Amino acid sequence: MPSTAPAFSPNVAVVHTVADLRAQVGAWRKAGKSVALVPTMGALHAGHVALMEAARRQADMVVLSIFVNPTQFAPTEDLSRYPRTLEADLAKAQGAGVALAFVPSAADMYPDGFCTTISLAGPALGLETDFRPTHFAGVATVVAKLLIQVAPDIALFGEKDYQQLAVVSQLARDIDLPVTIQGVQTVREADGLALSSRNVYLSPTERATAPVLHRALTQAAKAIAEGAQPAAAVETARVQVTAAGFALDYLELRHARTLAPVASVTEGPLRLLVAARIGTTRLIDNIPVPL
Template identity: 45%
Template sequence: MSGTVPVVRSVDALREQVFAWKAEGLRVGLVPTMGALHHGHLSLVDAIATKVDRVVVSIFVNPTQFGEGEDFDTYPRTEEEDRKKLATTPASLVYAPNASEMYPTGFATKVSVGGISDRFEGALRPGHFDGVATVVSKLLLQCLPDVAIFGEKDFQQLAVIRRFVADLNIPVEIMGGTLIREEDGLAASSRNAYLNAEERQVAGLFNVILKGLIAAVSSGTALRQAEEDASNRLLAAGFKAVDYVSVVDPDSLDVLERLDRPARVIAVARIGSVRLLDNMAIDID
């Protein structure tokens, strides 16, 4: 395939195409993104294409999930390049609305998810998950796909989305897409482009240190001690701050007191101006 994937910019045009596909008996998948696509995003398109007949990729930099002082204004917007990349995948259509299409004059509704969104990213970025839950609810209802997929890199986000989709009876299957890593193990992210060469080298140690935590807790080290050790190792490696390193239940995100079930380590560390997110599964015998 060459060129770019076709694009629509209104809810009406999106629904017209999706309804036409469904009238043919085709299953439709949705891959919500904020653009600046990398191979992690493209892997989501490939993954969902195994379950559906047509794939819609949305591109919208959502202002309501950015807090004061965050990078909304500088977040990369590369729609033409993104559409060229998508032409190498099974993507069928790009949905790229503008802000007034998503949030028309008088817009006054917010989707807020209690509990699971209050901790970690929710505590550090007030209002972030309200913005995520609201825009994802809108995208799901605008497209009405059979399946939607979200990457596991943003592990708490995926858990929040699964919670409100179940709570609101939105008729869509939510898939988790495997976290894609660079050659040195750094989780793929659009924001990795902000790192200079020295910062990028340090960033590659993030996953190594989390693997060390998993080895430690699997050998019997107490969870809080292992978390503290990993935080100290990150700081010693050159990260300027560690927001959290926590071993949690993968469904509820409750902090675990002991490793008595499969778990997840979730972590955020800062280097330069960038917050890096990562997470890894912890299996038990």
């Protein structure tokens, strides 16, 4: 039985400890229910709602985790500024059919003496890691913990964080976690900007410029699909992004599953990925190359 009674937000039960989480999921399992997990850091938007709704279509019961994970932030990043909107998040979760919200504290997830991390290679190397070298170690550690704590049948992640999706998929395969990792298509504004919790940091002028990222990727993908040399198409996109006022971290063409560099369209399914800064905000995006 749970050690403490869960709090409730209309129809969404809220638990804060692993013991309470496992008690509720265990009860569902005894009743023959399937379980989906949607891991988040809160500040939910329509992209997260799409994840929760997709989860609800595929499982009887949906667990939403809300945890701003400190281990995936570098000392120079925005951990203290990251938006925390629990009441609004729970309202969105209710509307999307979530049954249980797991909202642990940092002390719950990383108790005194915690010293274990996961070593990564493969799709974790390069791209984000070149600029945020500790990021995916933190992501992989917290996701592994959540997958073990919830033991879901399926866990859903947005394709906007495409490298994260690749890392988590590889993680589940490599350590034989009995869960299906599923990506869900990026949700966008009408002008193409990928939805992100960090979009709230954009000034009006920056917000007007931000869709350049998606336009540059789209034009490069179209050019490659129509026979342009990949290197030339990628370089054109880089010039377009920097000319708009972005500070470019990377804009790369990679293998869609391994994220290894590619030189030819014959090397497998392809993905274009970008990360760039405008003002104080760092945006990421990616799209497939339709071949």
